[in-house]
Amino acid sequence: xxxxxxxxxxxxxxxxxxxxxxxxxxxxxxxxxxxxxxxxxxxxxxxxxxxxxxxxxxxxxxxxxxxxxxxxxxxxxxxxxxxxxxxxxxxxxxxx
Amino acid sequence: xxxxxxxxxxxxxxxxxxxxxxxxxxxxxxxxxxxxxxxxxxxxxxxxxxxxxxxxxxxxxxxxxxxxxxxxxxxxxxxxxxxxxxxxxxxxxxxxxxxxxxxxxxxxxxxxxxxxxxxxxxxxxxxxxxxxxxxxxxxxxxxxxxxxxxxxxxxxxxxxxxxxxxxxxxxxxxxxxxxxxxxxxxxxxxxxxxxxxxxxxxxxxxxxxxxxxxxxxxxxxxxxxxxxxxxxxxxxxxxxxxxxxxxxxxxxxxxxxxxxxxxxxxxxxxxxxxxxxxxxxxxxxxxxxxxxxxxxxxxxxxxxxxxxxxxxxxxxxxxxxxxxxxxxxxxxxxxxxxxxxxxxxxxxxxxxxxxxxxxxxxxxxxxxxxxxxxxxxxxxxxxxxxxxxxxxxxxxxxxxxxxxxxxxxxxxxxxxxxxxxxxxxxxxxxxxxxxxxxxxxxxxxxxxxxxxxxxxx
Numbered sequence: 159x160x161x162x163x164x165x166x167x168x169x170x171x172x173x174x175x176x177x178x179x180x181x182x183x184x185x186x187x188x189x190x191x192x193x194x195x196x197x198x199x200x201x202x203x204x205x206x207x208x209x210x211x212x213x214x215x216x217x218x219x220x221x222x223x224x225x226x227x228x229x230x231x232x233x234x235x236x237x238x239x240x241x242x243x244x245x246x247x248x249x250x251x252x253x254x
Numbered sequence: 255x256x257x258x259x260x261x262x263x264x265x266x267x268x269x270x271x272x273x274x275x276x277x278x279x280x281x282x283x284x285x286x287x288x289x290x291x292x293x294x295x296x297x298x299x300x301x302x303x304x305x306x307x308x309x310x311x312x313x314x315x316x317x318x319x320x321x322x323x324x325x326x327x328x329x330x331x332x333x334x335x336x337x338x339x340x341x342x343x344x345x346x347x348x349x350x351x352x353x354x355x356x357x358x359x360x361x362x363x364x365x366x367x368x369x370x371x372x373x374x375x376x377x378x379x380x381x382x383x384x385x386x387x388x389x390x391x392x393x394x395x396x397x398x399x400x401x402x403x404x405x406x407x408x409x410x411x412x413x414x415x416x417x418x419x420x421x422x423x424x425x426x427x428x429x430x431x432x433x434x435x436x437x438x439x440x441x442x443x444x445x446x447x448x449x450x451x452x453x454x455x456x457x458x459x460x461x462x463x464x465x466x467x468x469x470x471x472x473x474x475x476x477x478x479x480x481x482x483x484x485x486x487x488x489x490x491x492x493x494x495x496x497x498x499x500x501x502x503x504x505x506x507x508x509x510x511x512x513x514x515x516x517x518x519x520x521x522x523x524x525x526x527x528x529x530x531x532x533x534x535x536x537x538x539x540x541x542x543x544x545x546x547x548x549x550x551x552x553x554x555x556x557x558x559x560x561x562x563x564x565x566x567x568x569x570x571x572x573x574x575x576x577x578x579x580x581x582x583x584x585x586x587x588x589x590x591x592x593x594x595x596x597x598x599x600x601x602x603x604x605x606x607x608x609x610x611x612x613x614x615x616x617x618x619x620x621x622x623x624x625x626x627x628x629x630x631x632x633x634x635x636x637x638x639x640x641x642x643x644x645x646x647x648x649x650x651x652x653x654x655x656x657x658x659x660x661x662x663x664x665x666x667x668x669x670x671x672x673x674x675x676x677x678x679x680x681x682x683x684x685x686x687x688x689x690x691x692x693x694x695x696x697x698x699x700x701x702x703x704x705x706x707x708x709x710x711x
Contacts, residue, residue: 171492174497181279186599193498197348197472199491201480202302203355210306221359222313228351229321236292237329243285245606
């Protein structure tokens with residue numbers, strides 16, 4: 159299992175570098191906040207931590223906190239990126 | 255839901271993230287890309303909620319409701335000028351979430367095998383550094399603490415010692431997890447302290463690099479959390495973010511002609527407090543009317559915005575001035591330096607908010623070759639990115655940094671609050687050049703005054 163995970167890890171790093179090699183500077187901020195939202199994927203782990211009832215209130219507390227924080231990261235990140243990109247978009251149609 | 259279905263859902267989510275990020279890198283598809291990536295996130299969340307092992311939903315719901323409310327309100331309310339702070343905050347929360355996930359896993363299984371414990375330690379360490387580092391970056395950007403580098407004697411030794419201590423804790427926890435709860439708490443605290451100490455010596459002008467790097471860390475923290483819970487979607491998504499953060503960090507470092515190590519460890523700016531002899535000469539202040547006459551006669555104008563424009567919220571006034579100039583038959587371009595402002599692409603976002611068509615935005619390497627033909631270069635709240643010392647003065651700390659050569663234009667008008675040096679604390683010989691004119695005052699008030707002159711003239 160762990161070698162498989164490491165395999166995925168290494169390939170994903172390479173994929174990431176290939177994927178985003180050339181980005182125009184106007185998109186630097188949206189790329190940053192958009193990828194920031196993706197880093198909120200830790201929400202998946204937070205769900206598991208908050209949703210497993212194993213009799214430890216501490217893990218539930220930690221999981222719930224993690225859930226709230228990861229959700230802020232995800233929801234806020236995607237919405238703010240969308241808001242920024244909408245401004246870029248407006249000019250596409252409105253450019254004279 | 256069976257495990258196979260769950261995993262298929264995760265694979266689909268990964269594919270959506272990959273497509274989303276790819277499309278985010280191109281102007282015409284960026285918005286759709288962001289949506290696709292958000293659908294991927296939704297899918298990953300739904301699949302997880304339906305998977306086996308999730309038995310209680312009330313705490314998930316509590317966390318989700320709190321998080322959604324805060325996230326959505328913050329995203330709607332934030333001003334575009336405050337975007338760097340917002341990104342730093344969101345980023346820090348992601349890091350802290352990864353730390354907490356690691357902690358909760360450790361609390362539940364204090365007897366995990368070595369591999370899991372190594373991953374847990376890393377999730378805590380990276381997540382903690384991301385969180386407290388981002389909070390310091392936030393405080394600096396929001397000017398809650400000084401934007402100047404904070405340095406003390408033996409700082410690097412102290413940092414190295416703390417890092418070493420953190421690593422020792424991590425190794426200990428990994429090898430003897432079942433008796434290491436106090437050590438684990440120590441690791442949590444050390445990682446938080448490390449994040450603070452890593453960011454305080456970095457000056458305000460270097461924030462674009464720091465934010466990109468912390469962005470990368472938050473991805474790596476999520477990735478480590480993925481190894482803890484043996485989940486591929488976290489690993490793939492985390493790696494993608496990690497890589498994109500590193501790429502942005504690199505672009506920012508190149509734009510300043512400095513290495514990452516130099517940005518992180520040199521306490522840039524504070525070190526120059528000794529100051530050589532300073533540049534001698536007399537700055538030539540002009541009034542808004544005189545500036546208007548210069549602009550009115552100009553056939554081509556290059557506007558160079560910087561952080562000062564963001565602080566003064568002057569982007570709308572600047573756009574209005576630009577339109578009036580164009581109506582006057584003048585060619586108007588905006589030259590954007592990659593590190594102008596406090597985060598990558600900061601100026602682009604502000605000008606987009608003010609509805610400046612992005613065809614008018616140019617990069618330094620495109621505008622520099624034709625700078626001699628430009629009648630007026632107007633610098634609005636930028637300083638270090640137009641400092642000719644980067645070209646001329648080998649002793650200057652920014653020597654070698656690619657700049658926008660506004661000093662080669664026929665006339666340079668510099669809008670500035672006072673003669674104080676820029677964020678990096680470096681003297682700027684540009685102000686004393688023969689073709690330079692200083693227009694003192696708040697950027698927004700000054701630009702509005704120019705707009706007024708145009709309208710009445």
